[in-house]
Amino acid sequence: MLKKILFALYILVIVVMAAATFVEKFRGTEFVHASVYGSWWFVGLWAVLALLAVAYFVGRRVRRASVVLLHLSFAVILAGALLTHVTSWQGAVRLRVGETVSTYYENVSGGDVVERKLPFELRLESFDVKYHDGTRAEADYVSRFTITDGGATQRAEVSMNNVWKYRSVRFYQSSYDPDMRGSILALNSDPWGIPVTYAGYALLFLSLVWLLVDPKGAFRRLFKSDMMRRGVLSVMAVCAMSQAAGAANTLPRETADRLGRLNILYNDRVCPLQTFAVDFTKKLCGSARYGDYTPEQVLAGFIFYGDEWSAEPIIRVKNGPLRDALQLPGRCSVNTFFNQVMGGYILGPYLNEYYHGHNGKFHKQVADIDDRLMMVMELRRGTLLRVFPFTSGGKTTWYSPTENITDTLVDEAHRKYMQNVFSLIYGEVLASSYGNVDKILDKMLKYQQLNGGSSLPSAAQVKAERLYNAIPFATILFMVNLTLGVVLLIIGLVRLIRPVKTDEPDRPDKALLRAVPVVGGALLGLSLLALTACIALRWIVGGRVPMANGYETMLLMAWFVMVLALVAARRFRIALPFGFLMSGFFLLVSHINQMDPQITHIMPVLSSPLLSVHVSVIMMSFALLSLTFICGLTAIILRLVRGRNAVELDGQLDSLALLSRLLLYPALTLLGVGIFVGAIWANVSWGAYWSWDAKEVWGLITLMVYAVAAHAASVPFLRRSMGYHIFMTLAFLTLVMTYFGVNYFLGGMHSYA
Template sequence: MQNPLKKTLFALYVLVIVCMAAATVVEKYSGTDFVRSNVYGAWWFSLLWAVLTAAGIIYFLRHRCKSWSGIALHLSFVVILAGAFVTHVSSERGTVHLRQGAYINTCVMYDRHNQPHDVQMPFQMRLDRFDVQYHEGTDAAEDYVSQFTIIDHGKQYSGKVSMNRIFRYGAMRFYQSSYDNDMLGASVSFNSDPIGIPLTYTGYALLFLSLVYMLFDPHGAYRKLLRLSHLKKGLMMVALLFALGSGSARAHVLSKESADRFGCLMVLHNSRICPLQTLAVDFTKNLYGKASYDGYTPEQVLTGWMFYADDWMQEPMLRLKGAAMRDRLQLPEYVPVGQFFNSAMGGYTLGPYVQEYYGGNHDAFHSQVAAIDNKIQLIMELRNGSLLKLFPYTYKGNTTWYAPTDSLPKTMDREHQQFVRSIFFLLSDYALTSDYAQMDAVVGKMLKYQQKNGGASLPSDRRVAAERIYNRIPFATILFMLCLAMGVISFLYTIIRMCREDNGANAKGANGNDGLSVCSKRLHVSFFVVNYVVMLLSFCALTYCEYLRWTISGTLPMTNGYETMLFVAWLVQLLALVCGVRFRLLVALGFLMSGFFLLVSHIGQMDPQIKHTMPVLNSPLLSVHVSIIMMGFAMLSFTFISGLTALLLRLVSRTAQPKMIQLQQLSLVFLYPALAALGIGIFVGAIWANVSWGEYWGWDPKEVWALITFMIYAVALHTRSVPQLHRPTAFHVFMTLAFLTLVMTYFGVNYFLGGMHSYA
């Protein structure tokens, strides 16, 4: 009876995972409303979860689990699903569109199939004021705030909602949704779920406690695993094959000293006030793909285009990244901007292709043309001065930064207007005559002007110093090359040592002597010490990089794809250092995995630029949620590379079974806390979602794939129910393939599926 039940349970488990995965793909092409109505909100989806839960309860009771942590953990899932069902059938949600000064007593409510209906509310609401709060001196939104009044049976109650701050009225929870373009109206969403939320939160609390207890239960499987003799002695080996996988005439530039002084000016760039050096770095990377060109600093490149544009139009520094454009137009990878301006061919030669792109032709060639056109437009903005918002003006406590070509406010006195309009003509004259002393004096006046008129928008000296250091040192580039090089060296060394160990074991079996010499053992210890010291230095450098980004942005560096890749690499190195003393294998694994994550951040399409945090991410729960999830991802990366190592050993050695068992045990050492981190991270994320959007689970693609990842990796801990995973080969194959779900959760959602959680 148990075997058919097990097969049924397994089939239902797989079916739920497949349905959720398919729904995320369908959502990309058919829209969120479609999958909410036809999948997540459909009766059959709820029934599928209910049948899976019932089958799981019956199987669990027949299995007679005696572990309190296991009982509590599985009970938490039942409570969470019960809470989700109650929320699904009894909760109410809707949206109220408010206009300033108008009394509103109707709202739009959504049924279980996500269909909207107009409903009359039992009270009236009036919008008193809506504000978009900006970061000082920029157009970057810091928060959206709606202040309103509720009129209920003649009594008035004041309410206020903003991002990550809800307002409760009875059983209803109001939160900020959107606003009207004229700033005189706002949409406030609400949610009423007085039973489902407490029940679900109870399940999450039980999940949290059981996951933590699972790691510390003295009679649990994890503590028994840690007491294995192989792990106590740390006798493990590493093996992993990791394949990795033009001159021109010198253009005129400012002297390095004058260009560097120019880079000390502040500018409004990427909706924040930062050193002009940052704009120069981003400008040079955008055009050339690197932070410097032909030995010139980014400040020299930027000022070169500002003051000697005709020369720089002939410099081959515009990188054509796409092969389709190069092949069709027969161009090299790097071309001068002037290549695309030819009076004999009608002026701007890319113009017709750009029009075809915006006319709807988005093939590879036209997409690449549009990307190059954007780069050329950036140069044009620099040449006409609109890119250089260098001049702050503070009026009634509000600071705005202007470019010399902007329309200046009438309240600005004439002397200041004349200064803004004429300063670049004066700088250009000094640049053309190479009068750097006079140029430096004018730049000094500009600095004083900024300090006098910048008000509270100017960043602190500490933040500026941190940003200038960060701009000068390519941390990710240096560290990914170092880590991957050390990883490859460790691989080659390990292969040699593994062969010697096998030969030594055979020699000892034949004549009773130890096949490894004392010298060889000392070499192994020395090699580990060198590896550990280099890892420590790399960790310190990466920590300093993270500190600089934190200082510059004012928030923990975890808000976009680039920052999370750096953070995962940092976590991997931290784990390798902490655990590497006991398990020497982890130092080499740490080099490889941190090098991989740094490489992804370096060569991927992630944006390394530092920007203000979006209002919805401005919550203390962000750092907790992201750091715990990323900790889980970092530990799962160790299980992946351990699996690859074991499978490679099986291919190259006939006596690999003992090492594969040891690597299986090492994977389990990381798998237990990794699943605990994922579960706790999802729990914290649910609280954050409930505070920000009024619902703890929204079936966003990132949420769904995080759940899928958790469910698939959890299978590896159920070896009594899936005895095939006792075998090292099957276990390592499963763990290697399971890593694809993590890749999908992070990269697939960010770059393919999209959704509320997608960021790059």
């Protein structure tokens, strides 16, 4: 009876947390924190669950130290969370330069804000926003203030990921006033909850690692199973748009390439103009190339042959209500949307409706097309071409040729050069004097090198970015990996249904089937090398670990899947198609429009060494769990194809379950460690180790759901291989929700990942 009550309560806690994330989406963060996460009944629910779990654990008389330590760590973590809930306080203080403040503001139940007294006084001395050289991309926020406590004073400095602690109060940079004369600091005092919770996390880390190395633990016992010794798994060896463009004029390819070698301030980052050309072309026609034209030629066409290219059917219009309502073809020109007979700009009335609250699919398509058209208009006006740097006093500013330069430090000679050089190029283009155009572009590059200061990318970064732009890694690899994965999986299923027998020495496909694992492993290795090169190039170009957004974490997930598949394939050949399929899936997801592959400066809050540890550990865990999903899916397919009474089916299902469990334990360990590191990072950056953000909640749900699979001794359903596979297949939905559901539906402060 105790086990049934405990199991029901465990499910209830998971359901409540999952439901709360959806309530937050529609009712707001303050409501759900007051009504759910901060309520007495939610705290009580966790307390009862913990007490029942302790009673059940003691009743089972578990003596293995690693298991005892693991469950003890959860009790300590919950105790720390309770102390934080009861004893801590949080608030915010608004400071203005030169003013003394002795109060702070605290949010209380119901969303009300209460002013409270500080035990000391604060005076803001200065506030600065630091930018990346030559851009307006924020690199850090720095507040310098003085703490006065009685007769003693102390100077303090707070920035992103740099906390200041005084007595039991910690100060965090939260926000700032638009006039740069004020700063908002977050305050947190939690002297008891944090050390207890951190102790619990440390115990969790030690116990999880201990479980993996414990000779008598469940994980090590899997390696000693009869199936591993008999090599049953070896029996399951699995061998392992472009639109036709017209003849619109543009620069010759060599000259356009020279144009692409110039630098430009784009997306708050100084980069080769080629990058802007690639993004410009992709945004217009959905591909990095248009017919036989390179991206640089497309860009040059709109700059120097604007009228011709405005008549070119380059703008891709997706199927949808806009295309149906206006009877538009799949490819339109810019001129299509400017029709005097229909009143000028034909999207104008619908765009006005969009800005007045009409946000259905039709109006969203209108806004998307309008965004692309305005980009063309701005390019033709020259406002997007911020290619002229000027450095004075160590500060670099980038200007466009049509910009009204108000900076008095820019002398007349530089002004005239910026304003006239494109007119000079245009004259040479009209005369088809492309040799002269080449010379002018070469001089422009030298001008940038002389005046760009420290804002210019290094030679290595330029080479890396041009190579990265030239090869569509994700597009190629997702097609290759998915294709090879499907082929290998089909071959594997055929072999499982009709295994090679020793009394069939002349079977014609026997040699081929034996060669497939070797070839498959080699191809997966080559794919891994290509993806490694892609990630390395992004690292060089961005000057940071590429783990800061959804696109980059998908690449990282695919990388981990391929590495793990290659390692596992030495013993389990079935890992090869798993590796191809899951890495191909993650690369496909990175390729879809919802993820932006542009390389940008990292947000200040992410400028922490804990970023790479947190993200890489979590992604490795997700990669392992995705492979358990493929194991489960393969088992279900085998059962459906071969039937319940097929010979050798039970052995194959058991083998897949063994492989899945071998992946499960390190996955749980990595997920627990990732959450632990994330909690430390959150405490350093936001002042709270756990904020009940949607991503945090679903990460916890994922850990709790997959942890059930490690308790087969208490859940009879999981002792049967088919039951285990069904559970692991369904459990994967929590991982999908954690990553994609939060990012693209629920939102939250983690939605950038």
